Amino acid sequence: MRNMNKNWNIMTGNEAVALATKLAGVRFVSAYPITPQTAIVEKIAEMVANEKMDAKFIEVESEHSAMASVMGSELAGVRSFTASSSHGILYMHEMLNWVAGMRLPILMAVVNRSIGPPWNIWADHSDTMIQRDTGWMQLYGESNQEAMDTIILGYKLAEHKDILLPIMVMQDAFTLSHTSEPVEIRDEMVVREFLGDLNLPFKIDTNRPMGYGSLMPPDGPFMELKMDMKKSMYSAVDRFVEITKEFNDLFDANFPGPVEGFMMEDADYALITLGSISSTAKYVVRNLRNQGKKVGLLRILLYRPFPKDLVISYLRGLKGFGVVDRSSTYGPYGSLYMDVISSIYGKLEIPAANFVAGLGGRDVRVKDFEEMFTKIMEGEEGEIWINVGVK
Amino acid sequence: MVLVPTAYAPSSNNKTSSWRTTKPVIDYGKCTRCMICWKFCPDVAIGVTQGMNLEFPNERFAKMEAPYIDYDYCKGCGICANECPFDAIDMVQESEM
Amino acid sequence: MPFSIPKEEYMMSGHTACAGCGATLAMRYVMKAMGEKTVVTVPASCWAVIPGNYPNTALKVPFIYTPFASTGATISGIREALNEEGKEDYNVVGFAGDGGTADIGLQALSAAMERGHNVFYIMYDNEAYMNTGIQRSSSTPYGAWTTTTPVGKDRVYKKENKKVVADMMMAQKVPYVATASIAFPEDLIKKIQNAKKVKGPKFIQILSPCPPGWYFNSENTVKIARLAVETRIFPLYEYIEGKFTLYKNPNPLPVEKYLEIQGRFGHLSTEEIQKIQENVNKRWEELLDREKGKVIT
Numbered sequence: 001m002r003n004m005n006k007n008w009n010i011m012t013g014n015e016a017v018a019l020a021t022k023l024a025g026v027r028f029v030s031a032y033p034i035t036p037q038t039a040i041v042e043k044i045a046e047m048v049a050n051e052k053m054d055a056k057f058i059e060v061e062s063e064h065s066a067m068a069s070v071m072g073s074e075l076a077g078v079r080s081f082t083a084s085s086s087h088g089i090l091y092m093h094e095m096l097n098w099v100a101g102m103r104l105p106i107l108m109a110v111v112n113r114s115i116g117p118p119w120n121i122w123a124d125h126s127d128t129m130i131q132r133d134t135g136w137m138q139l140y141g142e143s144n145q146e147a148m149d150t151i152i153l154g155y156k157l158a159e160h161k162d163i164l165l166p167i168m169v170m171q172d173a174f175t176l177s178h179t180s181e182p183v184e185i186r187d188e189m190v191v192r193e194f195l196g197d198l199n200l201p202f203k204i205d206t207n208r209p210m211g212y213g214s215l216m217p218p219d220g221p222f223m224e225l226k227m228d229m230k231k232s233m234y235s236a237v238d239r240f241v242e243i244t245k246e247f248n249d250l251f252d253a254n255f256p257g258p259v260e261g262f263m264m265e266d267a268d269y270a271l272i273t274l275g276s277i278s279s280t281a282k283y284v285v286r287n288l289r290n291q292g293k294k295v296g297l298l299r300i301l302l303y304r305p306f307p308k309d310l311v312i313s314y315l316r317g318l319k320g321f322g323v324v325d326r327s328s329t330y331g332p333y334g335s336l337y338m339d340v341i342s343s344i345y346g347k348l349e350i351p352a353a354n355f356v357a358g359l360g361g362r363d364v365r366v367k368d369f370e371e372m373f374t375k376i377m378e379g380e381e382g383e384i385w386i387n388v389g390v391k
Numbered sequence: 392m393v394l395v396p397t398a399y400a401p402s403s404n405n406k407t408s409s410w411r412t413t414k415p416v417i418d419y420g421k422c423t424r425c426m427i428c429w430k431f432c433p434d435v436a437i438g439v440t441q442g443m444n445l446e447f448p449n450e451r452f453a454k455m456e457a458p459y460i461d462y463d464y465c466k467g468c469g470i471c472a473n474e475c476p477f478d479a480i481d482m483v484q485e486s487e488m
Numbered sequence: 489m490p491f492s493i494p495k496e497e498y499m500m501s502g503h504t505a506c507a508g509c510g511a512t513l514a515m516r517y518v519m520k521a522m523g524e525k526t527v528v529t530v531p532a533s534c535w536a537v538i539p540g541n542y543p544n545t546a547l548k549v550p551f552i553y554t555p556f557a558s559t560g561a562t563i564s565g566i567r568e569a570l571n572e573e574g575k576e577d578y579n580v581v582g583f584a585g586d587g588g589t590a591d592i593g594l595q596a597l598s599a600a601m602e603r604g605h606n607v608f609y610i611m612y613d614n615e616a617y618m619n620t621g622i623q624r625s626s627s628t629p630y631g632a633w634t635t636t637t638p639v640g641k642d643r644v645y646k647k648e649n650k651k652v653v654a655d656m657m658m659a660q661k662v663p664y665v666a667t668a669s670i671a672f673p674e675d676l677i678k679k680i681q682n683a684k685k686v687k688g689p690k691f692i693q694i695l696s697p698c699p700p701g702w703y704f705n706s707e708n709t710v711k712i713a714r715l716a717v718e719t720r721i722f723p724l725y726e727y728i729e730g731k732f733t734l735y736k737n738p739n740p741l742p743v744e745k746y747l748e749i750q751g752r753f754g755h756l757s758t759e760e761i762q763k764i765q766e767n768v769n770k771r772w773e774e775l776l777d778r779e780k781g782k783v784i785t
C-alpha cells in the first residue's frame with residue numbers, strides 16, 4: 001500500500017461508475033439514454049463539459065450504434081466505454097458478438113433491468129443473462145464500491161495481452177444505481193499507474209494495413225479463433241485472482257475476486273447468489289448462524305468466465321445448497337443453476353434447489369431467504385419460485 | 392498473444408486468370424496510349440509499361456507509356472475493349488483448357 | 489497522353505469481385521482520391537466479400553468489416569478516436585452498398601451526418617441487395633426486376649420509385665453531398681477532392697452498375713453508367729454548404745437507351761417506359777428548380 005489520502009464520498013452506483021471511468025483514463029464514451037443507466041452518461045457528459053475528464057463524449061441514436069462506435073474507437077487504440085440497460089443491451093446484441101470476436105477490451109457498465117413486456121424498469125438479470133454467450137466477460141457487483149472497483153479491475157483484466165475480451169460490469173437497478181452509499185474514491189494517479197495505457201497490438205495503423213474481420217471459409221482458422229476466445233476467457237479466472245490481489249495491495253482494499261465465500265468455512269448448507277440481493281442473504285446467514293445453523297453464502301462476482309473450480313472448492317462438503325436465479329430464462333432450470341450443476345457434475349453429489357426470485361424488481365426479503373434456507377435444509381430440489389402468487 | 396481475425400496478405404496472391412473465357416489483346420499498332428482501358432479496368436489488371444519493343448500507330452507514340460494486360464488477374468470482362476475509342480483491343484476466345 | 493486520374497493504386501488486383509463489377513471501379517476511384525492515410529469501413533455488402541477470403545485484403549489501407557446496420561456509427565467512433573490520438577489528417581471512410589445505406593443503415597447514417605463527424609460516407613449504389621442475390625432495396629428503381637420483385641404471371645416488378653439517399657442528405661443539410669458515376673472517374677475524383685475541403689460529414693452516392701444483377705454483359709458496365717447520366721436517369725450533382733450545382737448534359741438521350749440494354753427492364757411495355765421518362769423529366773425540372781434556389785417540396 002502506498003501513502004495516499006483516503007477519499008470517501010457518498011454517491012450512487014451510477015455516480016461511482018461515472019467517476020471510475022474518469023479514474024481509469026477512459027478517452028471515448030458513446031451511449032444512448034435508457035433508464036436506469038442514463039445518470040452514468042449524464043455524469044460523464046458533465047465531467048467532460050467541465051474539463052474534469054479528458055475524453056470525447058458522443059450521444060448516439062441507438063444502442064446498436066453506441067456499441068458500433070466504441071468498436072471503432074477501440075480499434076483506433078483509444079480506451080472506450082459505454083453504458084446501457086435492459087432493452088438497450090438486447091438492441092446491441094449483434095454488436096456485442098462483433099466486439100468480442102474482434103478481441104476489443106471495451107467496458108460497458110450495465111444497470112441490470114428486466115425485459116418487457118410488460119414495461120418494467122426495475123432490477124433483474126435477464127438483460128445480461130441473455131448475453132452470457134456473446135464472448136463478453138461479466139462481473140456482477142453487490143455495492144456501489146464494487147460498481148467503482150469493477151470498472152477499474154475490469155479494464156485491467158480486459159486489456160491483458162493474453163485475454164483481450166470485453167467486459168460488462170453489472171449493478172442492480174435502483175438498489176445500487178440510484179441509492180447512495182459511502183464509496184472510497186480510488187486515487188486517480190495510482191489507478192492510471194495500475195492500468196497503464198491501452199496498448200492494442202492490432203490497432204488501426206496505415207503503416208500496417210489489415211482487414212479486420214474478413215470473410216473466413218470453413219477451412220480458415222474460424223474454429224481456432226473461437227477456441228482461442230474461450231481459452232483466453234477461461235484464463236481470466238486465475239488472472240482475476242492475481243489482479244484482485246494487486247488491486248487490494250495497492251489500494252488497501254478488500255475486493256473479493258471472482259467469488260466471495262461468506263461464512264462458508266464450516267457450512268453444511270449454502271445459497272449461491274449474484275448481485276445486490278446478496279447483502280440481504282448475508283444478513284439472513286448471520287441470523288441463522290446466531291441460531292446455531294451452519295449456513296453460508298457463495299456470491300459469484302465473475303459469472304463469465306464461470307469460475308467452476310472455485311465454485312467446486314466452496315461447495316465441497318455441503319449437505320445441500322440452493323442457487324438463486326434473478327432472471328427469466330427458458331432452459332430446464334435457471335442459468336446460474338445450470339452453470340453450477342454442470343460445473344460440479346461427476347465431482348460432487350449434493351442435493352440442490354433452484355430458486356427463482358426478484359424478477360422485475362420484486363423485493364427479495366429476509367423471510368424469502370429464510371424460506372430458501374428452510375427448503376434446502378429440508379432437502380428440497382428442483383425449480384422453486386419465491387414470493388409469487390401472493391399479490 | 393491472442394488470435395485476432397485480421398487479414399494481412401495482399402489479394403494479389405490470388406490469381407484470377409481462370410475466371411476468363413475471352414481475353415483482351417491489344418493491337419499496339421492502333422493503340423494511342425490514351426490509357427482509357429487502364430482507367431476503366433475493375434481488376435487493376437492493366438498496367439503501364441515503357442521501353443518495351445511495341446508497335447505504335449506513328450512515331451509520336453513510340454516513346455510513350457503503353458498499357459499492357461496482366462493476364463494473371465484479367466477476368467475477361469471486356470470493358471477495356473468496349474471503351475477503347477480506337478478499336479485497338481480485341482476480345483479473343485481463350486483456347487480450350 | 490497524360491493520365492486523367494491519379495496513377496497510384498490503393499486497391500489491389502486478385503480480388504474476387506465479378507467480372508465487370510461497377511462497385512469495384514467505385515472503390516478504385518474513391519481510394520485514388522483518398523490516398524494512403526485512409527481507414528475504410530464496410531458493412532455486410534458485396535465489398536465484404538470482394539477482398540476475398542482470409543488472410544487476403546484488397547486495399548493498401550486499414551479495412552474494417554462491421555455489421556450491416558452500423559457503418560455510420562463505426563466511422564463516427566473511428567473518427568473521434570483518431571482525433572483524440574492527434575490523427576486528424578486521416579480520412580475516415582464508410583463504404584456501403586445501397587441496402588446498407590438506404591435500408592438497414594439509414595438510421596446510423598443519418599445520425600452520423602447529424603452529429604457532424606468529419607467523415608466520408610460513400611454509398612455505392614447498385615440498386616439492390618446484390619451480395620445476397622439481387623433482392624429489391626429501397627434504392628431499386630421503378631420498373632426493375634429483382635428476385636423479390638419477380639416478373640411472373642402477375643408482373644410484380646418493382647412498382648415503387650427509387651429512394652434517393654443523396655436527396656435525403658441534402659434535406660438534412662449535410663455539408664457536402666454529391667452524386668457520381670463510375671463512367672466519369674475524373675468527375676468522381678474531383679468531387680472527393682472538393683469534399684476533402686469541407687470539414688464535417690460528406691456523403692457521395694455513386695451509381696455502380698452490376699452485370700449479374702442488372703442482367704447485362706460485363707463489357708457494358710461503364711457504358712450503362714454513362715447512359716444513366718446521359719438519359720438523366722441518374723443526374724450528377726454537387727451540393728456544397730447549401731450551394732447546389734447540377735451537371736447538365738445538353739442533349740439528353742431517351743431513357744429507353746438506358747433501359748433496353750438491361751435484362752432487369754426487359755419486361756417493360758412502351759407505356760411503362762413512357763412513365764419512367766415522365767418521372768425522369770419531372771425530377772430533372774425539380775433539380776433545375778433547386779439549382780435556381782426554389783424550395784423543393
